[in-house]
Amino acid sequence: MSFEAAYSGLGRLDRLSYRDTVVHRLDPRAKVVATMLFAVAVVSFPRYEVLSLLPLFLFPVLIAALGDIPAGFIAKKVVAVSPFAVFIGMFNPLFDSAAVAIAPGVSVSAGWISFASILVKFALTISAALLLIATTSFPGICRGLRRLGLPALFVSQLLFLYRYLFVLIEEAMRVVRARDMRSFGNRGAGMRVFVRIVGTLFLRTVERAERIYGAMLARGFRGEIPSMRRETLRPSDAVFMLAAGGFFVLCRLVPVPQTIGRLLGGLAG
Amino acid sequence: MHMADALLSPAVGGTFWAGTIGAIGYASKKLKEHLDDRKIPLMGVLGAFIFASQMINFTIPGTGSSGHLGGGMILAILLGPHAAFLVMASVLTVQALFFADGGLLALGCNIWNLGIYPCFVAWPLIYKPLAGDGRNPRRILAASMASGIAGLQMGAFSVVLQTLLSGKTALPFGTFLLMMQPIHLAIGVIEGFVTAGVIHYVRAARPEILDSSASSVPLAAGISLRNVLIGFLALAIVTGGALSWFASARPDGLEWSIAKVTGKGELPEQQHGVPAALKGLQERTAFLPDYGFKSPSGEPKAKKGEAPAWPAVDAATSVSGLIGGVLVLVVAFGIGWAIRAFRRRSIP
């Protein structure tokens, strides 16, 4: 992914995270916990499960719809980051070649089924992670993590990282653009130039950190970053977590598609 | 070389998350004891710097392919291991969320693979002894290369282990290793060069940054390796047992990978010890059925080196299942589409 493309994707997700919808208004802790439970539920399915996973798509679909997040955007990002999982997964058909009949007269090697399972699990978990950040501002997630017990020091510097992320990326982009404009073909993009770019950026970063520290001192900083918010969980948050958790457990315990299929078959014949 | 949720099992993911959270807590505590206030904004902004630097690519001489910066080593040299670990953890967290790098469960593994090994193993055990007082450029280069390569090899090996223990891949251990390690050897060499280059650049421009950095916090104060390993093992057993309530009825992955490595069709039955206890626990708690393609007992055992013969599935059930699956997808996405359409209409 090119620098610019990565940056604009980042910017878009970031801006989406500050919108105001019913999903955005949920407490960050509830969303983080629900998304983690979702991931655990998804990966708890055995390697050859595909069908029973499908109902779980309802979770990301609902979050995206109620949170007003463009589905195409999420889908594109899921595809864009799939290479590693696809690369590892695609060996399954090669190494796992026992034949399985999945329908009358149709047989497929078991490896394809486990590969499909990997792909479905990938789509589910990645879209859920993206939707978490799309519906919860990063500082909100950090506050939630702090309330969930992560150390204050870690969370403080997470927040600083996020604050200066775009500033640093823009600085880096400027330097890279200058490099690209002055190099012909590939000659400029070598390691020596890269080291110099990184070195310069690093020194500028250290100097910036010193100026920031100076500004903090000027406003009375004495070692602890003060905070004022006291967010309490609301009934809607609890309802959300219970409903989501219950749904995941249900999908894990009951093979929904097969059950539906059997019911339909019962109705038909 | 990031792990992905889809390749993980709850037990492996949970264990590494537990380890990572523990490490974050430990590093935070240790750092707080000796903290220079200036480090708080510095760590955050350096994290942003690493993140931005990772987005810049460069061509690797001789190959024409592009490379990226890892950063764990540079951070450890400049900030010391505890701060560097926290910064790496933050960078990976931001990547997991904004770039969807692998997923949230895999984040625990990724922080472990890309943070623990460079900061707490490669830096103290390899870089520091080799680099000496940090003024000799040749020693710096050697130290950067050795620690960079070692850190990445350990990280890559971790990925292999985590994937195989999770059991979602059919890749044999040997093949997987052969795919991962050599590539990461090359990456490690490059990383070593870049790290040394940046350190050299910084030393030339502002040496006081390097001199005042690093060793202000004693690394292994009060921790013995044995205790760490015992703690980790205990964690693994507890998480494995607890999470296998939610997992499949048989530890497919473990059996498979072991079978492939040992060449035996099946694990020899173990009557004693931890594996037997785990298996017993699995069997007793296996009220979670496996709706995949079952191999009922009494079926012919697998031939050596092959997957077990799957029985032909009852045609009617499988077709109805497929139809049910399609229906479920249609309903799920239909609900989403309907909600979106409804919202659009109600917005003027």
Place this chain on the structure above:
Amino acid sequence: MSHHLLEFKDVRFRYPDGTEALKGITFLITHGESVGIVGANGAGKSTLLLHMNGHLLPTSGAVTVGEVPLLKETRPEIRRKVGVVFQNPDDQLFMPTVFDDVAFGPLNLGLPPDRVRERVHEALRQVGALALSDKPPHHLSGGEKSAVAIATVIAMEPDILVMDEPAASLDPKSRRSVIGLLNSFHHSKIVASHDLDLILDVCARCLVIRDGAIVADGRAAEILSDATLLAENNLELPLTLQGRPAREGPRR
């Protein structure tokens, strides 16, 4: 006894690398004054400003704010009286939201939450940025960042407001609103800038610094119309005083 006093007595400062940046600075600023500080690049403007809130301590000489002498231990107290707005707003807006940034100072002063909320509200209202309260700083435009940076300092209700290049890199409209803002404040003001028109619009008094020493100290209107003095300091007459005749086309 007026507490809005800033006094420099023969202040000298030498950087660790040996550069002598301030060579005996002496001046006195009283309650309600608005003072501009101008000079060539490298003359010592920024170094001077950094002494005003104790970011730097003089190598010799004395800085006094109100009745408090500037010492290492008195820095926190000095910083309550002297609010400095640095050049780059990005360096001063380091919290997740505008509200958090403006609240940072009052919270560090030990104020209780509702008083903090009042201060934040008032400060943002004064700079016209109330609507931005929940936004993260990186979503703000340059002018908005400058305004919020000023708010973060005035929320602490300092006695003296010190500003380094307040309108640099702002578009004309934002620049105009910063000027209006500064004129609406009742604090004593010290503004260092190359923007001589801004100094003319905001400050009644002007100090000229060259090579670490004060070479002129008087009414801004007089100093800033002294073309020779300005030229000696790599400066020009403020544009508003230059009276340019209309030209027909580009110069040949």
